Amino acid sequence: MTKRQTAKVNMLIAMILFFDKYTTVFADFAQLVTEITGFKGSYNSLQLEIGKQGLKISGVVTTKDTNLDTAIKLTVKSARKARAWAKNTGNATLEALFDVQVSTFSDMTQSVVINSLTTIETALSTNIGSLTGYKVVAADVAAISTAIGLATTDIGTPKQAITTRAVATGQIEVFIDECDAYLEIIDDLLVPEYEDTDAEMVEAYHLSRTISSLGNKATGLKVTNTNAATGALLEGVTVTIVEVARSAISNISGLSLIDRMKPGTYHVTCKKVGFVDFDTVMEFALGKISVLAVAMRAI
Numbered sequence: 001m002t003k004r005q006t007a008k009v010n011m012l013i014a015m016i017l018f019f020d021k022y023t024t025v026f027a028d029f030a031q032l033v034t035e036i037t038g039f040k041g042s043y044n045s046l047q048l049e050i051g052k053q054g055l056k057i058s059g060v061v062t063t064k065d066t067n068l069d070t071a072i073k074l075t076v077k078s079a080r081k082a083r084a085w086a087k088n089t090g091n092a093t094l095e096a097l098f099d100v101q102v103s104t105f106s107d108m109t110q111s112v113v114i115n116s117l118t119t120i121e122t123a124l125s126t127n128i129g130s131l132t133g134y135k136v137v138a139a140d141v142a143a144i145s146t147a148i149g150l151a152t153t154d155i156g157t158p159k160q161a162i163t164t165r166a167v168a169t170g171q172i173e174v175f176i177d178e179c180d181a182y183l184e185i186i187d188d189l190l191v192p193e194y195e196d197t198d199a200e201m202v203e204a205y206h207l208s209r210t211i212s213s214l215g216n217k218a219t220g221l222k223v224t225n226t227n228a229a230t231g232a233l234l235e236g237v238t239v240t241i242v243e244v245a246r247s248a249i250s251n252i253s254g255l256s257l258i259d260r261m262k263p264g265t266y267h268v269t270c271k272k273v274g275f276v277d278f279d280t281v282m283e284f285a286l287g288k289i290s291v292l293a294v295a296m297r298a299i
Helices: 003-021 030-053 062-088 092-098 110-126 128-134 138-153 158-194 199-209
Strands: 220-227 238-241 246-249 255-258 264-271 278-284 289-296
Touching (some): 003 030, 003 199, 030 158, 062 092, 062 110, 062 128, 092 110, 110 128, 110 138, 220 238, 220 264, 220 278, 238 255, 246 255
Antiparallel strands (some): 220 255, 238 246, 238 264
């Protein structure tokens, strides 16, 4: 995507989070709900095209991405439970191996992802007898193995990837325009209806509608924090990149951004009073804003 498109998509993401946060507020405004639903539909189509554009010429196709996503999600689901077992039994090596989230694999090449998933799957299989009490059973490991196999074998051709990506590039602009058209109508409905009765919410809307000048030459981290129990967006979470002592606090949309970083591998922590601290290790690539979704567990 171009720098302008990247900035526009960042704004659209903020709008999605805003609409999700205030769903109940808009529930009795039927036409506004209709326009928001249309906006979300165009946004979802846009994300599909962005995914296609990102296909690697080495031979990645949409089916491949879908199978890999499935393998990652299944692995993470069992690994997180297994991490609790490893921690309780004092096995620091396995605790570190099982300490993964979907975002852990976001910046890895596909071959590295497959190798990492296979290593975790082997560790789960080896210790399956001890994991039953943690709701990890042989059928779970078998499903992971099958998903990894599908992701490994379902490889397309470079020509397929190039064609898919080229078509997607044109469609991205189409769906950005569709999202903009919906937002213009939403502006006319939402602002005058709520600016007197809920000024704080309208201000949040305007902030979310702001197009960031942040482009694709920046290096940094964008975090979305939610309450793991309720799914609600969390304001006031302190996100810190430990090694460089850079921090940001999530806004009312649960978003925080730390940019203008040097590429490298860093520890990231999320902390809020009343919630369990979250920490992970991430690799930051040059010119890329890494995205992290963190569901915070209440104490």
